[in-house]
Amino acid sequence: MTPLDARLLSAHDRGDVAALVALYTEAADQSQSDDAAGFYLTHAMVFALDLGLDVARDLRARLVDMGREHPE
Template sequence: MSELQSRLLVAHEKDDRAGLIGLYTEAADRANDLIERSFFLTHAFVFALEAGDLRAPLLRERLREMGRI
């Protein structure tokens, strides 16, 4: 298991929404293909929406630029 995966699991266990947004965004930035990047960005976006986080519009725009929404 990678270090990033470990941090994601810990953030999920702690229900750390802000942390999850950042970690899923980081995972998307590290992803090597469009499907994987989309998966992680979608998760980051959903957590941002649920939390009312200011990063939600930026994440939405990234997904839109990728043709995912």
């Protein structure tokens, strides 16, 4: 398990949704494949939407650029 994986699991255990947004974004940025990046960005966006964070728009835009979300 990587240190990032451990931090993600810890944030899940604590229910720290704000940390999950940041950690899933970090995981996407470090991903070695588009599939992994898309997975992590989707999670980050869902958690950001849950909190009503403006960063959800940026995350969605990244997913649109990757072809994993449809533009409005």
